[in-house]
Amino acid sequence: MNNIATQRIKREFKEVIKSEELAKCSIKVDLVGDSYTELKGEIAGPPDTPYEGGIFLLEIKVPETYPFNPPKVRFMTKIWHPNISSVTGAICLDILKDQWAAAMTLRTVLLSLQALMAAAEPDDPQDAVVAKQYKEYPEIFAKTASHWTNVYAGGIICS
Amino acid sequence: MSPPHNPDAEYFPVQCLSVDEVEKFLNELVEQLCTSIHVTPSMSKVLLYENKWAVQEVLWKYNEDADKLFVASRMKTLHPVSVKTKRDKFVCPVCVGPVAEELGITSLACGHCYCDNCWRCHFENKIKQGVSTELSCMALNCELLVPEEIVLSTVNKPILRKKYQQFAFREYIKSHPLLRFCPGANCTAVIKSKESLAKKAICTQCETSFCFKCGNDYHAPTDCATIKKWITKCADDSETSNYIAANTKDCPKCNIFIEKNGGCNHMQCLSCKFDFCWMCMGDWKAHGTEYYDCSKYRENPQNGSESARAREALKKYLHYYERWENHSKSLQLEKQTLDKIKERINSKVMTSKGTWIDWQYLLDSAALLAKCRYTLQYTYPYAYYMDNGPKKELFEYQQAKLEAEIENLSWKIERAETTDRGDLENQMDIAEKRRATMLQDFFHI
Numbered sequence A: 001m002n003n004i005a006t007q008r009i010k011r012e013f014k015e016v017i018k019s020e021e022l023a024k025c026s027i028k029v030d031l032v033g034d035s036y037t038e039l040k041g042e043i044a045g046p047p048d049t050p051y052e053g054g055i056f057l058l059e060i061k062v063p064e065t066y067p068f069n070p071p072k073v074r075f076m077t078k079i080w081h082p083n084i085s086s087v088t089g090a091i092c093l094d095i096l097k098d099q100w101a102a103a104m105t106l107r108t109v110l111l112s113l114q115a116l117m118a119a120a121e122p123d124d125p126q127d128a129v130v131a132k133q134y135k136e137y138p139e140i141f142a143k144t145a146s147h148w149t150n151v152y153a154g155g156i157i158c159s
Numbered sequence B: 001m002s003p004p005h006n007p008d009a010e011y012f013p014v015q016c017l018s019v020d021e022v023e024k025f026l027n028e029l030v031e032q033l034c035t036s037i038h039v040t041p042s043m044s045k046v047l048l049y050e051n052k053w054a055v056q057e058v059l060w061k062y063n064e065d066a067d068k069l070f071v072a073s074r075m076k077t078l079h080p081v082s083v084k085t086k087r088d089k090f091v092c093p094v095c096v097g098p099v100a101e102e103l104g105i106t107s108l109a110c111g112h113c114y115c116d117n118c119w120r121c122h123f124e125n126k127i128k129q130g131v132s133t134e135l136s137c138m139a140l141n142c143e144l145l146v147p148e149e150i151v152l153s154t155v156n157k158p159i160l161r162k163k164y165q166q167f168a169f170r171e172y173i174k175s176h177p178l179l180r181f182c183p184g185a186n187c188t189a190v191i192k193s194k195e196s197l198a199k200k201a202i203c204t205q206c207e208t209s210f211c212f213k214c215g216n217d218y219h220a221p222t223d224c225a226t227i228k229k230w231i232t233k234c235a236d237d238s239e240t241s242n243y244i245a246a247n248t249k250d251c252p253k254c255n256i257f258i259e260k261n262g263g264c265n266h267m268q269c270l271s272c273k274f275d276f277c278w279m280c281m282g283d284w285k286a287h288g289t290e291y292y293d294c295s296k297y298r299e300n301p302q303n304g305s306e307s308a309r310a311r312e313a314l315k316k317y318l319h320y321y322e323r324w325e326n327h328s329k330s331l332q333l334e335k336q337t338l339d340k341i342k343e344r345i346n347s348k349v350m351t352s353k354g355t356w357i358d359w360q361y362l363l364d365s366a367a368l369l370a371k372c373r374y375t376l377q378y379t380y381p382y383a384y385y386m387d388n389g390p391k392k393e394l395f396e397y398q399q400a401k402l403e404a405e406i407e408n409l410s411w412k413i414e415r416a417e418t419t420d421r422g423d424l425e426n427q428m429d430i431a432e433k434r435r436a437t438m439l440q441d442f443f444h445i
Helices: A003-018 A106-118 A128-136 A138-153 B019-036 B041-050 B055-064 B066-072 B116-128 B148-154 B158-175 B224-244 B306-332 B334-350 B357-384 B390-414 B418-442
Strands: A027-031 A038-044 A055-061 A072-075 B014-017 B179-181 B190-193 B200-202 B209-211 B248-250 B257-259 B266-268 B275-277
Touching: A003 A027, A003 A106, A003 B116, A027 A106, A038 A106, A055 A106, A128 A138, B014 B019, B019 B041, B019 B055, B019 B158, B019 B190, B041 B055, B041 B148, B041 B158, B055 B066, B116 B148, B116 B158, B148 B158, B158 B179, B224 B306, B224 B357, B266 B390, B306 B334, B306 B357, B334 B357, B357 B390, B357 B418, B390 B418
Parallel strands: none
Antiparallel strands: A027 A038, A038 A055, A055 A072, B014 B190, B179 B190, B200 B209, B248 B257, B266 B275
């Protein structure tokens, strides 16, 4: 791994640890192994959403060319969301693709993902089945998402 | 109506330029802008790229409100970040390390500062991905474009510099509405026109002809958007249609398998001598003199259930697709037909039936036939997307007439003798007039 990438990840790691979000238990980053190429992220389900109360694990892979290319992020916890594959956990989010900017950090990525959980983009879906349900039967969607949160992410069922 | 000075509505003057000539042409525009307003050549390239190379328009906007122009052209931001940090305390937000003494710190007009090493990594990474003119600032949501001179003074690997210049050149041409790369295989020519119209441009280097506006095969009377829709649709449905529009058909009378290997749709079964139309498989006598209605699709008015409607839609599509495909295949056989004609001319000359010069008109007629058939092929997508009504009826009427004349011409060419040259030339004239009328009435650009 090149110098800039390692330097950046070390620094960002500290940034997340010091951040106020960590204090509020809403985001967290852990190292996987000794290298800085693979990390484990955690996001708390945002309040007033079907994901509330759940803890969602993320797989973060840092490319050689970081921060000039975005990190590869995937949900390890199963989640029912229009922009996230219910099978693989792959995420459809512009900043993880062409809208990535070198000045963005792991912290901003995690916060953006949290924002995505609170406000889905059903017109740009990753999972067509979920997106269809989200648009056509929002109540059933909320129940399914809440059930998945409960079963896979350890949340409580919202009434 | 076609302009009086040129009776051919399809006439479209274009110039075929080499890479050097295009570079010279673009540089002249850049220079023209540089001398009129005080910007560097590199900045003026960004301005022109963002404003489709309309120098006059840029100048006009500049005089109106220069700042507005620069903001719209992604060269300035309304609220630049103020940089007050001293150099020794500066931490580059990308590499978050101390900046080495010999390294510079650079920012665009937006004020987002980064060390030159990070800029270089950013540029190299993007160039490898094929980005050139769209290279922008590294800050989040900052769209400011990086001018060429900054990229070239930062990137020092010769391969990447060369790549960047090649990509940028491509982008400049793509952004110029009057320039277009020749779509011909392995052709490096750039075609320049006076107007950006959906007309037929012909590359003088490789002789590829194409629509200047969209770069696809020339498609009059259909417009660019419709032909794109049609081609996509055909690609989607090709499997079904290919299966249905198989290469052989049975003779409607004796049911022998017939493979069509020439251009004409007037078929005569070799085994039972029945004359029929390859399109509708009906008796040719019913077509000939009076009314050729085989290109017209009759919509079934009794549309009941949804599946019946779907069937009807497929049938309608296949009707047009089959005809489109038929003419396209006929055109592909054009070379074969031409060889056959040449062979025939040779054998006639050898048997002292006229001289070589006497037979040259056959080649002209073959060329005209191909031209007419080409237009006819492109009338089918047009008709497919037309709404029902008098306009469509008129269109299909003209289409049917054109088709009838083309088949007549094709039949006559295949059986030409020196004695009916006048008759054939008359038929050529009729077919071309039908074609010109059709384009004049329905091809508006």
